[in-house]
Amino acid sequence: MLLLPLLATCLAQANDDVTLKASGRLHYQFAHFDNDARGKPECHGDDLRAAWLAVFGKLHIVDYKFEADFAGHRPVARDAYIARSIGNTTLLLGQFQPISHLDDRISSNHAPTIERSWLMQTLPPGYRLGVGATGHRDGWFWGASAYSLESIDAWKHKGHAAGSRLGYAARYSPGHVLHLGMTAAREEYDHPGTRGAAPLRVHPRTAGYFADNSRLPLIDFHSGRDVAVTKLAVESAGLHGSFSWQVEYGNVCYNDGQQRGEARSGYVLGSWVLTGESPSYDVKVGRLGPIKPARSSGAWELEVQYDHIQGRQWPLHRLQGAAEAWTVGVNWYAPQYVRLMLDWTDSRRRDAPGGRTLDHTGVLAGRIQFDF
Template sequence: MELNSLRWRTPAACTLLLLTAPVWAAEDNDDDRPVTATVGGRLHLDFADFSNDGRGTPNKDDTEIRRAWLDVSGKFFVVDYKLEADVSGDRVEAKDVFVSRSFGDAGKLTVGQFKQFFSLDDRTSSNYGTFLERGNAGTTLAPLYRLGASWQAARGDMTWAASAYSLESIDAWQVKGRAAGGRATWAPGATAGEVLHLGLSLAHERYDNPGANGVPGLKIRPRPAGHLSDNSRLTLVDFSAGRDTDVNKWSLEYAQVRGPLSWQGEFSGATFDDGSQRGKVLAGYGLVSWFVTGESRVYDRKTGRFGRVKDFQHKAGAFELALRYDQMRGDQHLIGQPDLRDAQTEAWTLGGNWYMRPNLRFMLNLIESRNRDRLTATTVDRTRAVTGRLQFDF
């Protein structure tokens, strides 16, 4: 959606919540209150400028409000709660909508709609990610926001979480099915500026009749050159014939922080089976990050993910340079038959981030992407892009 096409209700809703924030905001002594509320949110303003070659449909240079999120969180007697929505589109889209209860060292129970526990890339908030967009696996394989129940715990150097969830969400009730998944991480002796992170994510999903009776099809179609590169999307697998489909997903995580330097990678995959045909998707990325001004990426041991960069060493803020290579490949075939689909997408991304304040950042990414049909051994799309974002959260 273009910046000048945002409906009137977005600024109206933002203004209303900001005006009421002083009334609702939790105070320092609210631990003794039975009901509390704190208002938060994020605003991500994006642009993209494309250089398309003659293959495929060109992408259009554009701007968008990528995210305009508002949330209210706090406690309601014996439970905690969070209500979060994205108001950037033509309709309000629900994100986190849940209640939770902590049971001390034993863990925390969460019920409602929440982001599922799958991969370091996806679990790291968009407010704190190194690049504008997550890697291909994080944007296409991760279950994202689903209705369900989970148990999450952290002890010592380890975290773990498991959930049972529906494939429906508040805004996508047409998708039917059920699933279960979980994630475990280990960060031995992690300290500020010195982190070794290892993780494993698993999920099994059972889709009911994808592609039939008004149910959306089940497709893996990454955007290789950013969120606005719809015309460069390549279908890696497509299970939309209306047959129940089993999907098994996994992701192996590795990350390390050494002062201002950090590097991170994941190897992810999924298998698809609808009884008539099978498919497989494999994805991997590797990135390296360097804070030129000397800061370090911040690691949250309780959740096994990266968080907000702060404690700047210079008045002008912090500057970060990063490079990522991201590849994803998919193949599909009728059982006992040769492949009817074998495709691959890859992208190099060079990123620069200027952290003006802990909650205010400007991001710039240079992307070189390529799509290839492996059955015909041809390159079907090559796109270069310059993308950027101004982001603020509170």
């Protein structure tokens, strides 16, 4: 309903001061599991994982974007903000993804693997209400944001936070980039687990989107005491013609005055475009971008990723665990709009203190993707 007045205004005043554009994505995904005898088995599944629609453009002196995901039982708001650019700096107000690390900055439309890194399940807060600023100059890029821990659709996380990112991209020649960066954030959660506030948990799915039984409980704060969270991450990426890679490592510390928690996660990702195209790179925000096929037959890409996470909480709830996974896959890019993806992931969950393997799961996952 919020979009209707804006749409009417834009259609009635179609000129250089008011513009309206649209974008969207559909991600249909499936998974087939190879379960071992340990742990509860996963069930094969398929689902429309994303059905996003956005309108964006210019409204006099500000830019705007309103985006929602219609894949679930009810629409969920994503980006909903206004922005103002001043030179090389852009100011944002509304709901957006607070400034975070490299994997979070790369759109799911362009990420080489179907499943994002476990760092993505640990570090970013998701879409939140707040204010932010991003900028760039001479290969440097930076960003900062102050935000509530609430969003338009989720009001059960109470608290406030601030985060920042700084990085540098050395552009040696077209198609050759070395990228370095770091991220820091501080979040203050109010009484998680009580008075209507949601518990604060880190329970990553170690075998992918459909694998609820593979969740690894690492962090669980639900006593109602306020929790301070400190997040740090470093990142690096490279682009060398048709080869690209990215590496990240992050650490998150939790403290409510009686209990402490810590989660560490990192990954290494490599990609090779068999048909010779080079992934794009956006130096303004410091992220790898889409592959644009040079032939009518499209482009082919091979990728491999190693992912690791471990965490612990002490002294009252002695949670401690770890997981690792290898992923190999192939992607086909149509000349426009369509991408087909197929990944095989081998994942293991471990009881860290005893060194015991809790389960060993393989999953064949695929995605049919359309975006415009």
